[in-house]
Amino acid sequence: MIRTKELNLKNGSRIVVIGGGPAGAFFSIFASKLAQDLGRKLDITIYEKKIFDNQGALGCNMCAGVISESLVQSLALEDINLPSSVVQSCVDSYYFHTQNGNIKIKSSRIQQRGIATIFRGGGPKGNAGKDIQSFDEFLLHKAVEHGAKVKHIFIDKINLNDDKPVIYAGERLQNDCDLLVGASGVKANSGKIYEKLGIGYKIPSTIRATQSEIELGSDWIANKFGNSIHIFLLRIPGVKFVSVIPKGRFITVSLLGNEPNVEYIKMFLAHPVMKQMLPQGFKIPDKFCHCFPKINIKGAKNPFADRLVLVGDASSVRLYKDGIGSAYITSKAAAHTAILYGIGKQNFEKHYLPVCKNLDADNLFGKLLFSVNDFVSYTALLSKGYFRTIQQEQADLHKTTHHSDILWDMFTGSRFYKEIFIRTLNPRYILNLLFTITSTSLLDMLSIQPKK
Amino acid sequence: MSEKAFLGKLYNDGDVIVEEGSKSRTMYVIQSGKVKVVKKEGERETTLAFLGEGDVFGEMSLFDASPRSATIIAVGEARVLAIEHEGLLKKIKVDPTLAFNIIKQMSRRIRNLNSKLSTIFRTITDTNDKLKKFNPENIETIQKELQKLYDTFIQMDLHTH
Numbered sequence: 001m002i003r004t005k006e007l008n009l010k011n012g013s014r015i016v017v018i019g020g021g022p023a024g025a026f027f028s029i030f031a032s033k034l035a036q037d038l039g040r041k042l043d044i045t046i047y048e049k050k051i052f053d054n055q056g057a058l059g060c061n062m063c064a065g066v067i068s069e070s071l072v073q074s075l076a077l078e079d080i081n082l083p084s085s086v087v088q089s090c091v092d093s094y095y096f097h098t099q100n101g102n103i104k105i106k107s108s109r110i111q112q113r114g115i116a117t118i119f120r121g122g123g124p125k126g127n128a129g130k131d132i133q134s135f136d137e138f139l140l141h142k143a144v145e146h147g148a149k150v151k152h153i154f155i156d157k158i159n160l161n162d163d164k165p166v167i168y169a170g171e172r173l174q175n176d177c178d179l180l181v182g183a184s185g186v187k188a189n190s191g192k193i194y195e196k197l198g199i200g201y202k203i204p205s206t207i208r209a210t211q212s213e214i215e216l217g218s219d220w221i222a223n224k225f226g227n228s229i230h231i232f233l234l235r236i237p238g239v240k241f242v243s244v245i246p247k248g249r250f251i252t253v254s255l256l257g258n259e260p261n262v263e264y265i266k267m268f269l270a271h272p273v274m275k276q277m278l279p280q281g282f283k284i285p286d287k288f289c290h291c292f293p294k295i296n297i298k299g300a301k302n303p304f305a306d307r308l309v310l311v312g313d314a315s316s317v318r319l320y321k322d323g324i325g326s327a328y329i330t331s332k333a334a335a336h337t338a339i340l341y342g343i344g345k346q347n348f349e350k351h352y353l354p355v356c357k358n359l360d361a362d363n364l365f366g367k368l369l370f371s372v373n374d375f376v377s378y379t380a381l382l383s384k385g386y387f388r389t390i391q392q393e394q395a396d397l398h399k400t401t402h403h404s405d406i407l408w409d410m411f412t413g414s415r416f417y418k419e420i421f422i423r424t425l426n427p428r429y430i431l432n433l434l435f436t437i438t439s440t441s442l443l444d445m446l447s448i449q450p451k452k
Numbered sequence: 453m454s455e456k457a458f459l460g461k462l463y464n465d466g467d468v469i470v471e472e473g474s475k476s477r478t479m480y481v482i483q484s485g486k487v488k489v490v491k492k493e494g495e496r497e498t499t500l501a502f503l504g505e506g507d508v509f510g511e512m513s514l515f516d517a518s519p520r521s522a523t524i525i526a527v528g529e530a531r532v533l534a535i536e537h538e539g540l541l542k543k544i545k546v547d548p549t550l551a552f553n554i555i556k557q558m559s560r561r562i563r564n565l566n567s568k569l570s571t572i573f574r575t576i577t578d579t580n581d582k583l584k585k586f587n588p589e590n591i592e593t594i595q596k597e598l599q600k601l602y603d604t605f606i607q608m609d610l611h612t613h
Contacts, residue, residue, distance in 0.1 A: 070543075072459060073481075073533065073535045073540070076481040077540075077550055077553055077554065078550070078553065079553055081483050081505070081506060084457030084458060088457065089457070090457060090458060090459050109536050109538075110478065110534045110536050112460050112461045112533070112534055113459055113460065113461075114459065114460065114533070116459055248457075332547065332549075415539070
């Protein structure tokens with residue numbers, strides 16, 4: 001019988017993390033913490049070309065910037081409490097703008113401002129204030145507190161031919177290591193570096209969203225947008241979905257359209273429903289901070305090899321939701337695999353891959369749930385009753401709030417999609433929903449106003 | 453404290469966050485400020501501990517579903533994040549290390565309690581010895597020692613958080 005060589009991290013082992021965003025920082029934090037609990041000390045170096053405190057594209061990692069309720073709570077338990085300089089706004093509700101009116105959804109479980117909105121970098125380009133602290137910089141600093149070193153160097157070549165991974169910047173040897181962690185997202189250039197290694201890695205499939213930051217002033221935003229993330233389910237040609245996220249003086253408009261195009265943002269801002277939310281005489285600036293972030297729709301293939309593991313966006317991510325939460329899940333799983341079980345391909349296959357596969361499988365349920373929600377929301381005959389159920393539930397959160405809880409968990413990412421899907425199969429829920437949809441549609445057809 | 457950027461709930465000085473005897477399984481993490489743990493017996497109120505940023509409370513009800521064992525009151529402005537119990541238990545099932553910090557804090561409190569108990573036993577023994585050799589002049593000394601003991605307990609909590 002051939003025994004494969006066991007690869008393990010020892011006291012003083014060297015780890016190189018490529019990418020200092022949340023995935024890289026989380027990996028470094030959890031690897032250091034667990035190693036310390038086991039009485040070991042690791043030598044971790046994070047390579048990140050960006051300085052996240054910079055404004056605009058120079059510091060930003062292009063993301064909607066929402067830390068889910070679930071992740072805020074997990075981070076608090078990990079002793080990572082988000083300071084008010086990082087948190088731009090605290091959210092306690094989702095506000096849906098539909099063709100049939102508006103609905104605000106709050107959690108029936110805990111009434112608190114439990115969702116944080118953040119800027120990944122130092123805020124939009126041209127931001128005059130100094131009151132924005134980058135989330136990525138904050139997290140990177142946490143990794144440094146746990147003993148990691150940071151080098152602002154762009155790594156453009158990796159070599160796995162020798163016994164240990166070796167990294168280069170501009171053909172210049174930078175480091176060799178016992179374990180290499182790829183945490184550089186889904187950028188095509190960085191993805192190709194790993195694809196070229198011949199380990200069977202394939203970068204995740206992605207689509208591009210369109211995103212922009214618009215300054216409206218904190219008083220205006222507090223008054224018009226409150227503590228809610230606003231979801232717009234309007235029939236704008238070419239636009240599937242728009243969310244508006246309050247962030248202090250700014251709003252982030254995140255839009256999923258047929259293609260990434262800044263014109264969609266302009267169309268949305270000119271829509272009568274959105275116009276009501278903007279100051280009178282608001283003119284779309286000629287130039288405003290915008291980007292086209294990639295959204296994973298399918299996980300990576302083979303995100304590991306001997307002495308190599310890929311985490312965060314470079315491996316598997318929850319569909320449409322909670323990208324930073326996914327980075328937390330995959331990075332922690334990879335760090336624990338490396339420390340507790342080893343850094344060989346078979347170790348990652350046995351202990352890390354199932355976590356990625358669970359996320360990928362869960363996304364299938366997410367896809368189904370969002371498809372059904374989109375279909376009902378955009379079908380005039382059904383949507384009135386659909387949203388009336390939520391209105392009834394939200395009137396008294398102490399009673400059964402089955403439908404609201406399902407939507408809350410879908411949009412906040414508080415629960416896994418599979419669990420939410422199983423809840424939708426509850427016969428009482430189905431009957432109640434069908435009854436409300438049918439009765440509302442009938443009353444609507446007969447032009448009778450339902451009793452409030 | 454900036455209104456826009458506080459996560460969780462903001463409590464003002466003297467606000468009761470958790471009431472002794474109430475039934476709830478929510479756990480809390482202090483985001484900023486300080487709270488005190490108070491035990492009420494009739495009219496008498498005894499402060500058992502002070503907790504600060506990063507400390508958790510309510511974790512016992514999370515695991516044993518019993519009524520709250522003490523009252524938690526805000527000391528000054530305190531920002532507290534509630535942790536929803538069902539979600540947390542599900543997360544711990546998938547990732548048991550998430551409970552490490554809670555366990556670390558619980559074991560620190562058990563160590564602290566052991567230390568307190570040992571001081572109590574020692575003081576009771578000393579006081580008992582002094583009462584055996586009762587002399588009215590000793591009463592003031594005994595009172596002073598008991599006060600010192602109480603102050604020490606409070607200090608011990610302040611120093612551990």
